[in-house]
Amino acid sequence: MVPQDEIFCCPKCGGALFSVGGALKCFAGHSYDRAKQGYVNLRLSQQSSKKRHGDDRLMVLARERFLNAGYYAPLRQKIYETVAACRPETLADAGCGEGYYTAYLEARLPKTKIAGMDISKDALKAFGRRNTAVKLALASVFDMPLRSASCDMILCVFAPDSAEEFQRVLKPQGKLLRVLPGEDHLFELKSAIYERPYKNPAPSKLLKLRLLKEETLRFQFTLKNTKEIADLFCMTPYFYKTGKADQEKTNKLSTLTVTADFCLQLYEKEEAPTL
Numbered sequence: 001m002v003p004q005d006e007i008f009c010c011p012k013c014g015g016a017l018f019s020v021g022g023a024l025k026c027f028a029g030h031s032y033d034r035a036k037q038g039y040v041n042l043r044l045s046q047q048s049s050k051k052r053h054g055d056d057r058l059m060v061l062a063r064e065r066f067l068n069a070g071y072y073a074p075l076r077q078k079i080y081e082t083v084a085a086c087r088p089e090t091l092a093d094a095g096c097g098e099g100y101y102t103a104y105l106e107a108r109l110p111k112t113k114i115a116g117m118d119i120s121k122d123a124l125k126a127f128g129r130r131n132t133a134v135k136l137a138l139a140s141v142f143d144m145p146l147r148s149a150s151c152d153m154i155l156c157v158f159a160p161d162s163a164e165e166f167q168r169v170l171k172p173q174g175k176l177l178r179v180l181p182g183e184d185h186l187f188e189l190k191s192a193i194y195e196r197p198y199k200n201p202a203p204s205k206l207l208k209l210r211l212l213k214e215e216t217l218r219f220q221f222t223l224k225n226t227k228e229i230a231d232l233f234c235m236t237p238y239f240y241k242t243g244k245a246d247q248e249k250t251n252k253l254s255t256l257t258v259t260a261d262f263c264l265q266l267y268e269k270e271e272a273p274t275l
């Protein structure tokens with residue numbers, strides 16, 4: 001066995017994991033294979049079902065193209081500045097996707113140990129192509145393979161969240177940066193597709209953690225061709241809820257200026273009440 005070099009713990013017994021050949025093993029004998037793309041499957045078998053897990057390949061590829069074109073670079077910069085100001089030694093990215101934000105943090109915060117988790121194998125395969133030192137696991141954000149009170153910071157960008165699980169994993173005074181769509185996010189895209197587009201609901205708040213600050217980041221960007229418009233549409237939650245006729249409306253557009261509206265919430269883990 002080589003010394004423990006993983007941020008993750010065994011999802012079955014909570015024990016430390018050690019690299020043994022191509023797998024991670026704990027002292028209780030639980031073993032988890034590493035995929036050739038670099039991530040480790042730490043999902044518990046009873047969690048899996050035939051249902052589609054996370055973002056599928058088409059959506060991941062569209063998101064990879066869109067993000068790599070730089071349209072959300074202002075958000076990535078804002079996330080970096082917020083995380084850097086907290087100076088975390090350990091950071092868990094809950095729902096890291098294909099790693100656009102995570103890889104940027106890893107390149108600029110060499111002292112921070114970063115773990116990325118996602119339930120989409122396709123997203124983790126795409127993340128693997130970025131060749132970073134980020135430790136990656138196939139795992140649910142509702143049941144993270146991380147020890148209790150082991151993380152200085154959690155990042156959760158457009159991913160499902162679990163205040164209870166974040167609270168468990170964070171150290172005392174640990175921080176959570178949560179990024180959500182604002183009310184006007186991508187409104188022009190929705191207007192191009194739907195007869196009566198709705199604004200997004202106002203960003204929700206997590207109650208189990210203390211909100212330190214909430215910021216809005218708004219900017220506009222212009223998609224330059226039909227393919228870019230289709231990519232943005234494909235990575236939104238509306239895509240799979242939209243009929244083919246409405247989906248095809250984006251094919252008639254050659255350019256579209258869109259509002260990006262993000263809400264960034266920074267939370268701190270509450271002290272346990274003294275009895």
Ligand SMILES: [Zn+2]
Pocket residue numbers: 010011012013014015026027028029030
């Ligand atoms: Zn174990």
